[in-house]
Amino acid sequence: MTDTTVEDVETFRLRARTWLADNMPKVDPDAAPPPPGDDDEEWAKARELQKLLHGGGFAGICFPREYGGLGLGSEFQEAFTQEAEGYQMPLLLNVPTFSICAPTILDMGSEDQKRERISAAIRGDEVLVQFLSEPSGGSDLAGLITRADRDGDTWVINGAKTWSTSAYAADYALCLARTDWNAPKHRGLTMFLMPTDTPGITMRRITQVNGSTEFCEEFFDDVVLPGSAVVGEVNGGWAVASRQLFHERTAVGGGSPYVSGRGTGRVATPKTDLVEVARATGRNGESGVRELVGEAHAKERVQEQLIRRVTRGITSGAMPPPAASIMRLFHAETDWLVDDYAVSIAGAAGVTGVSGDPSDPGVGGRVAVNYLMRQGASLGGGSSEMSRNIISERILGMPREFAADRDVPFNQVKRGPS
Ligand SMILES: Cc1cc2nc3c(=O)[nH]c(=O)nc-3n(C[C@H](O)[C@H](O)[C@H](O)COP(=O)(O)OP(=O)(O)OC[C@H]3O[C@@H](n4cnc5c(N)ncnc54)[C@H](O)[C@@H]3O)c2cc1C
Known part of the structure; x- marks a missing residue:
């Protein structure tokens, strides 16, 4: 492997570009929608892709060298992820293995746990949940x-x-x-x-x-x-x-420095594309619809900038770690807005337009399923309400929520039937 300690980001980027072109399989844009992330073959493939990254010296970019990584900064990971656009990546391993569990072990685990678990994950041998x-x-x-x-x-x-x-x-x-x-x-x-x-x-x-x-x-x-x-x-x-x-709030918010490639690979139903919905329903010429699409687009761009700002703020110490909840909350708000606007644009087609083919429910079917699934965005990684509590109490300094069980021995806390 090249000695990356003396390499600048641009040299690393060029080396990654060449290596990716020579070694990683391309994403086929005409392929059928990806199967759900719970498919065993998909998991085997994710492990294989991770092994390829490891063999090429591009795995665990931001993890320390002593635990199997490259010990480089997040700007190297970002450069690699940009270059990896269009190539198959082991996205299933991004959450929770690399973005949540491995960093937690890195921060809090014993020396043995770090050496064994983090390096095994980077090699593509182990999945953590x-x-x-x-x-x-x-x-x-x-x-x-x-x-x-x-x-x-x-x-x-x-x-x-x-x-x-x-x-x-x-x-x-x-x-x-x-x-x-x-x-x-x-x-x-x-x-x-x-x-x-x-x-x-x-x-x-x-x-x-x-x-x-x-x-x-x-x-x-x-x-x-x-x-x-x-x-x-x-x-x-x-x-x-x-x-x-x-780490979970950072990951769900989209700001983890430990992942290669964008996304989680768990796309049972492809994400809602409002332009596609507007075209498919013949409403792309309506000014009201174009405003909705524009507003959602603007919110997504703001989300990208917010992720950069908060991630940098936490890394530099200008913001406290609970600020990750800001990214987490904005992610859910953006998801909700897009899925709600999709239903507004699709109208009845968002309920009745299911194609009957479970592998591709059609645009209307996708709008309907994504609308039902949007609740997940405000629960995973801690709910939106809990994110608001954290932002108000730990960032804005507002009074703490009342808790009847604070400082009470747990065996004396009143609990309902479980
Ligand atoms: C996509 C996804 C992935 C997940 N992955 C994992 C995983 O890998 N491992 C894992 O252990 N868990 C996982 N979870 C579970 C997730 O952590 C929980 O759903 C979440 O913490 C909320 O817990 P709950 O579902 O039991 O809801 P509850 O805690 O029962 O809450 C129900 C509702 O009450 C609200 N509420 C509760 N307390 C308060 C309060 N004090 N103030 C205001 N409102 C409140 C909540 O916001 C919520 O709307 C996942 C969830 C999702 C959606």
């Missing part, structure tokens, strides 16, 4: 009730998790569990690195309205983990989870 949300609720993450009990040198986990993106395709999960029931809720949690094939884990797939089964739910019955599975400190899991949520 998150076991955070529970059936009893995801917004109040610190109120979770999956338990981990110490048994000699090991931990025994019992409980349930849900909404775990791509867990069925994963090798390891970052799993948050309660280890001290006498402490207030934030202080009795511990983060574990859990191999997803550990005996005692039952995993089921959840079918979404767009047909995807990428979400999973997991049930833990006496799952035994070694002491070395703890990430960070025992009962210090909230610090790890907070870092993880920071």
Whole structure:
């Protein structure tokens, strides 16, 4: 591999351009819409593409060299991503493996965890996911009730998790569990690195309205983990989870420096294109429709600039890490606006225009499915309401939301049936 420590961004870009042209398969613009991200072949392909990037010396651009990366700045990653436009990339690995889990391990994990898990992911050998949300609720993450009990040198986990993106395709999960029931809720949690094939884990797939089964739910019955599975400190899991949520909000907002190529590869229904909707419904000449398309276009451009500004602000220290919630919230607002305008433009065709072909529901069908799916944008990575709470409390300095369970030992907190 070339010694990248002496290379400037433009030289790196040119080297990447040549290497991509010689080694990476092109995206076929005429190919059928991509299958849902839960397709096993797609996962095998993502791992292969990652191995190609690694073999070529272009994997893990912003991860430190000692953990298998290139140790370069985000401007190198951005240059690579720009050059990679039009080539197939291992996008399925972008979220949560590279943008959320690996950076969390980098920030909070033990030396062994960093050396083993991060480098295995960069090599394309391992997929990492998150076991955070529970059936009893995801917004109040610190109120979770999956338990981990110490048994000699090991931990025994019992409980349930849900909404775990791509867990069925994963090798390891970052799993948050309660280890001290006498402490207030934030202080009795511990983060574990859990191999997803550990005996005692039952995993089921959840079918979404767009047909995807990428979400999973997991049930833990006496799952035994070694002491070395703890990430960070025992009962210090909230610090790890907070870092993880920071990376998640940055990733969902579109500002992670750890991903190659744009997007997540999970496009069961292609994103709504308002120009296409306007043309397909014959309304592209109407001034009112053109205004809607223009407004959405402007909002998307503002989103791009906002991502740059906030990412730079957090990196330089000018903005606090909770500012990632601004990107996260704007992402959801933009998604909602585009999908709402698509329904306004498509009118009845957005409900009745389904083609009958499940692999391509037609423009009307896509508008309808994306409208139903838009709720996901305001839930994934923490809900929009929680983002607003964070912005108001931790950035604008407004009073904290009332919490009846603050500083109360968790075993004395009143809870509904779970
Ligand atoms: C695309 C996507 C991917 C996801 N991937 C994962 C994953 O990989 N791993 C994982 O563990 N989870 C994942 N999740 C789950 C996600 O983290 C939760 O959906 C989210 O945290 C909200 O939790 P909940 O769905 O239980 O809603 P709840 O917490 O039950 O909230 C329901 C509603 O009440 C509102 N609400 C709750 N508390 C407050 C409050 N204090 N103030 C104001 N409003 C409030 C919420 O905003 C929401 O609108 C994913 C979700 C989506 C949509």
